[in-house]
Amino acid sequence: MQPVGTYSPDAVVVAWGPILFSGFAKGSFVKLSKPDVAQTNSTQGADGHVARVVRRSAPLRKVEVTLLQTSETNTLLRAQAEADRLTGTVLWPFTIKDLSGSTLYSSPQAWIAERPEGEFAQEATNRPWMFEGLWSESEGGNAQTV
Secondary structure (H helix, E strand, O other): OOOEEOOOHHHEEEEEOOEEOOOEOOOOOEEEOOOOOOOEEEEEOOOOOEEEEEOOOOOEEEEEEEEEOOOOHHHHHHHHHHHHHHHOOOOEEEEEEEOOEOOEEEEEEEEEEEOOOOOOOOOOOEEEEEEEEEOEEEOOOEOEEO
């Protein structure tokens, strides 16, 4: 019998400095982009010789966190975005942790790269916040039961 993995979206914790996110959007609510540059880059010379470059430093990546427009986290993030615009000093550690598994993404310093657009509609809308930072990751599975 194959083990069953369990994932619980309400067990995903997102924290940026003192802000613990809540009020996530329906559907995809946290998305970590690919690094801006490849971990390795190879080239082949005219005679077939291959050279490979390996980047060992943490890659610059973007994280998009999508909140419902009614989330109080939007208010906290707007204040931080405005403070950063005025001072250029708002850099906080960022952590994304799946408590129902072992996946962990973290950045010692991350910042708001883009604020969401304002939107009002007949239904509640989402507010996607874009962050940037140098990320380390530990991809893991989810708790398994028999």
